[in-house]
Amino acid sequence: MTKSYVAVDIGASSGRLMLGTIESKKLQLKEMYRFKNGFTMENGHDRWNIDSIIHEIFLGLEKIKAAGYEDVVLGIDTWAVDYVLVGMDGKKIQDPISYRDARTKDAMKELTSDLPKSYIYKKTGIQFLNFNTLYQLYEESKDDLEKTDKIMMIPDYIGYVLTGNAVTEVTNASTTQMLNLREGLFDKNLLDKVNVSQDQFPRLVESGTILGNIRHKWHKEFDLPETEVVTVATHDTASAVLGAPGENDHWAYLSSGTWSLLGTELNVPENGEMAFKENYTNEWGAYGTYRFLKNIMGLWMIQCVKRELNDEYSFSDLAELAQQVKPFQQFMDVNDERFTNPGSMIQEIQTYCKETEQTVPETPGELAMAIYSNLALYYANEIQKLDKILGYKLESLNIVGGGSNVKLLNQLTSTLSNIEVYAGPGEATAIGNLIVQMITKNDINNIADGRKMIHDSFEIKTFKPESDKYGNTLQRYQEFLENKGRVTVQ
Template sequence: MESYIAVDIGASSGRLMLGQQKSGQITLQEVHRFSNGFALRDGHDRWDVDHLIHEIFSGLEKVKQMGISDVKLGIDTWAVDYVLVGADGQKLEDPISYRDKRTHNAIQQLTSDLPREYIYEKTGIQFQDFNTLYQLYKENHELLSKTDKIMMMPDYLAYVLTGNAVTEITNASTTQMLNLRVGLFDKDLLGKVNVSQDQFPRLVESGTILGNVSHKWHEQYDIPDVEVITVATHDTASAVVGTPGEGDRWAFLSSGTWSLLGTELNVPENGLQAFHENYTNEWGAYGTYRFLKNIMGLWIAQCVRHELDDQYNFGDLAALAQEVRPFEQFIDINDDRFTNPDNMIQELQNYCRETKQKVPETPGELFQAIYSNLSLFYANELTKLDTILGYHIDTLNIVGGGSNVALMNQLTSTLADVTVIAGPSEATAVGNIMVQMIAADEVENINAGRQLIAKSFDLKRYLPETNKYGDMLTKYQQFLKNQSKELV
């Protein structure tokens, strides 16, 4: 029986998950969990990448202690961030987080030379000021001149393990520098940020076998024999692989720190309508495109819980929210002010005061405001998705941690008039392992993989509650329009 390790690292934590196939089902077991986060150092919010590497090996030592001597391993992380590596193969400095404020106004500055329509037509990627394109635009030029290789976060971690450097496409596409037609980094965009094609390791598809963990690491750690497979290294790409979608009218909502809502396409959609709605065409595994919208997500809830001194778990907070009437206020949860405020509770309350709405005070009120407005935002984006695609999405597969929030799932189903299928909550790890299984010829292809996933995990179904909230979505859409007019 093959053993697979998914190294799944997010903005606040990482873990190693052991996956195996037993009796026609996938089993998952968390082997090791560790903290992650950025900290202010040398004037910037930086990731401690050496900490991540050490924790990967600590987890692999636990795998060895379980009596497993041979494993395959794949790494996925968040997108857009990168590590600059010198000619000696060592990182030049710890990588800067996408939440760092250095890219403020970078989009406006760069697009004063290159029109947005021009960039979108080339890349199909939505405009977000933390995209790699704008990070490199603001990067230290002296540091770039010393850079031999630019590696996306998961590619760098795999490079440290194996000594082999590649650029995996699902994460590379989030840079907003890959050309949809050519299938390579775009020379015009690279020129604008003072980097060259040869500073990036070769592009590879998800499922590429990278190589074994270097012998030197076996001298430092008591770990199994490990073969590293380059999976869909962007965590959202892995989550979509791990989504048990069926037919051709389903959408996905990867619900975690960020919410990624969209559908899987075989051909990118980068027309004017998609451009105006700021939808993105991230490259997916097996020749697909993730046509999606980036939404603030449960980051807001995570911040509020932390500011409540972590005295409640999310189950407690969901129960408190259930006792509060929904839609007491409308909030544009994708407003930039919620990206990284000093105090999220105060930011939410100030927003409601400024828009002359009821101010949420109690934990239940705060979490009902968050969950009901996330549901409204999801439903609104689904209507836009219908319009762009020219047909109605009838099923929304919600995966990730947010799939456990029954209140939000039911509100979304009713507001959007779709069937919601929730689960698996560990879709990212499942998708990571599924790419490894396909690469190892244990699973035939992605369709067979999704059927196996559907059989392996408990999925919950939510149906729309007819006419329960009347024209609430229409009112919310009008609120967003009015807010946009005021900004103009």
């Protein structure tokens, strides 16, 4: 009998439950339930309503049972770095604070004035982002930490509520910037610096660990199928990379969603001087791999613009309007902190262009093209850096996630990077989540077989470079970044 698998895939703006089955050696995927997500101001901070998220998961499982699925396997992935503090009574102390909250604005600067960045990077191999868990804990309420029995990453906490069993899954734990690359454990010196201890984290486990069945008490409250929970690659990017088919030996990936995660898969971490200088990360992947990548501002910018335009335009509408606008009318450093959580993304983009004496985008199409063309420029710049750090030329780029559907962005990226782009699957995160479950339950032999099945099951579109179409645009953009916006666009 064909097993039924459920991927609970939760992002910053929405969550969904995706049903996966294997039929005729192909992966079949069906969205069964979707719900909205987001943070709100509560007790002075931007927080996630974690109880509401869990409630929505139960409602989704009820829908799945109503559709005739009595027995399922389930895995959970979410965004990284955020956590829940759990008290001695086994309950959350407060709703978790979002990584976009302003509390960590100066935390990295303060902490690294005492512990040098080079020291932290040598230990962890993790990039410096001011919202990493290390800096969140540095700013955490001392009173709350004193009450804390366990610190759980968001997907681990959800799994704990569902099953009663607590673990710390490594792909998400690595994003904390507190795991020691050499020891494979949380680093004591870094934990001491933020006033937490090793025993406050549940035991570390690898992706593919069986967590347990949903507790009996939840079956009394909701009409649920029999559900076995597998701890998958719980960081959504780790799942997305597993869901990328990979076309050759030297392939790169771009997980294109709210964030853009650009990198490659390594068997040995790369935390040398050049990687440190360029702020590349070595997040732990499933099955003994490392995700060597760079965090880049992603579709968050266009998501904000769409919302500010009262959702009058769909994402495909905005991409179509952008195609009617000449690209590269302005250069932007899309990773500038000012774009992380502005009051108005449209105003922030326009102010940035005024300050750098560039053409100010006004219309929806101009704003969309400004975002897409600068994302493509940033990607191309980072691919060049990746080649230098790795010591070999990457042969292809596999774009997965929602951004893989934006043809304009894919083509601009291929041309500027002079690299062949394979776009798809769009649902790579949910697919990667399912693949780990299927390997754990022996329906797939290994990740290589899983990726082959992905390639055979979903449409992958190819984009080839349009040679010399944009002249020295990338070089001028690189000069712009080096001079911090003081080069006027020609």
